[in-house]
Each structure stands twice: as C-alpha cells, then as structure tokens.
Amino acid sequence: ALAPPTPGPLAGRHVIVTSGPTHEPIDPVRYIANRSSGRQGSAIASALVRRGARVTFVTGPAEAPRPEGATIVEIETAREMLEAVDAALPADAAVFAAAVADWYVEGAGASKLKKDGTGTPPGLVLRENPDILRTIATRSEGRPGLVVGFAAETDDVVANATAKRLRKGADWIVANDVRPSTGIMGGTENAAILVTAEGAEPWPRMSKDATADALADRIARALT
Ligand code: CTP
Ligand code: CA
Secondary structure (H helix, E strand, O other): OOOOOOOOOOOOOEEEEEEOEOOEEEEOOEEEOOOOOOHHHHHHHHHHHHOOOEEEEEEOOOOOOOOOOOEEEEOOOHHHHHHHHHHHOOOOEEEEOOEOOOEEEOOOOOOOOOOOOOOOOOOOOEEEOOOHHHHHHOOOOOOOOEEEEEEEEOOOHHHHHHHHHHHHOOOEEEEEEOOHHHOOOOOOEEOEEEEEOOEEEEOOOEEHHHHHHHHHHHHHHHHO
16 A cells, blocks of 8 residues: 655655756766755755655765655766656656756766876867756656756856746746855855746845755645
8 A cells, every 4th residue: 555645735746856966977987076065955855855745856976965755866977867857757846956067078988098198188078968957847748847947156146047047948946146255055055046937036045954945835835
C-alpha cells in the first residue's frame, strides 16, 4: 500500500529542485566548477518537504547537507543534470536553483592531459551546455505548471532577471546580487528579488532558510 502523503499545503504535489554547482571534466583528474555551496537549493527543498511536497532533489557536487525527506539524485555535469530532471518529470513545479556551468570542455576523455615539454599549455575548447531551465520551461508537453528560475547577477539585477524570465520561459525568477561585496554567493544569507509577470518584488535580506520558507509559501499559494 502507498504511504499516505505528508500533510501540508503541498501534500500530493511533486516538485523538482536543482541545486549546487556542476562539475565539467577537463580530464579524469581535473574539472571546471563554481562557488555555489548548494545551501539555497537544499533549504528550498527542505522547506517544500516540510509543506508536504514530494521533492526530487537533483544536485551537483555541493558542500551543503542534502535535504532530509527528499529523493536525492547526485550528478556531476550539466548534461547529466538535464537527463536527471527529465527522468524525474512529471512535476507540479520545478525550481532551478543550481549554478549550472555554462560550458563544458569538448573532448574531455579518459586520458590525463600532460605537459608537452615546450611550455605551451593545452587549448581547451569550450562548448555551451544545454540550458536546463529553458529546455523544461519551453516544452510544449509535460511542462511543470510552475517553473521557477534563479538569476545570479552582478549588474542591473532586475533588468537582467526580467530579460532572463522572458528568454527562458520561466514563470518566476528569483534574482540575486552576487557581487562579492554582498557575500551571498557561498554565504548563509540572501537578498532576493522575486521577478514575476507582475513585476519585481524585493525581499528583505534574510537567512537562506527564511528565503526558502518565503519561496515555498509562494509556491504553495500558487499551486492551490
Ligand atoms: N540554468 C540552467 N541551465 C543552464 C544555465 C542556467 O538550468 N545551462 C538555470 C539556472 O539554474 C538558473 C537560471 O537558469 O535558474 C539562470 O542561470 P544564469 O546562469 O543566471 O543564466 P544564464 O542564461 O546562464 O546567463 P548568464 O550568461 O548570465 O550566466
Ligand atoms: Ca550562467
């Protein structure tokens, strides 16, 4: 028999959350990564679980603890993340909190790159990764009813996030100012701006846990 769903405003709902950085291999021992800790994504997944949702948490190699009560799918690359999200559909909502690498290294294979003795470094050829958010949000069939993206920006935060929302087909964008002076990237606090079709709504600077609760409450309201 199926276990009864956890009670809460999101009982019986399935939400996919992507989180953390991706790692893009250069060779078997080296990779390209970024400074995402995965803390905001883990906090969002936990907040959704607490509201009764069934959560599939697709994460790159992040330092943040994995959210309890979610189904955890560990991946490394952006291409693997897209496959995992695809496999987890259908969903009522999807939250794309991952800091996905924009590029992968073409031809990364089984052999370690070696110095060639002439002092000439190897040239890495970068190729653009699939845009997971855009791929899922612009799908004609099987699109989650609510698609939430993030935008980590250093300049013109609202303008960039508004453009991103439209370009990617997201319903909402949670925008962050990630200039190093804000301490948000890799830190424990966030100062988000929620960009929807209605406009931009700045949220107070608060812990990533409180930001996650606020977002989960909004998602619960939107789905009921
Ligand atoms: N995203 C994604 N797949 C990618 C890149 C980004 O799913 N290959 C998602 C992120 O998880 C986030 C949103 O798209 O929810 C915006 O990511 P961001 O890096 O800000 O957008 P980009 O389109 O990559 O633009 P930029 O050139 O500013 O990095
Ligand atoms: Ca990017």
